Amino acid sequence: MARAPYKVVACPSCRWLQVTTAEKTTRCKRCGRQIDLTQVKPLAMARTAREAREKLLRVKARLLKRRASS
Secondary structure (H helix, E strand, O other): OOOOOEEEEEOOOOOOEEEEOOOOEEEOOOOOOEEEOOOOOOOEEEOOHHHHHHHHHHHHHHHHHHHHHO
C-alpha cells in the first residue's frame, strides 16, 4: 500500500498548521522554523492535495472548537 504523500503538521514552535509533502524536514510558513518530520506526528494524512486541504480545515475547526469550549 502506498504512503499518503500529503501530511497535515503543526509547527512545534508557533503551532501553525500546514500541509507538506516532505519526508524528513520542512519549514514553517509562519515563523520559518525548520520542522523535523521524524519528530512531529502528522495530524492527518491524505493522498491528494484536495483531500489534504479538506483535512487541514477539519483539524483547524476541531482545534478552534476545543479552544472555544475551554
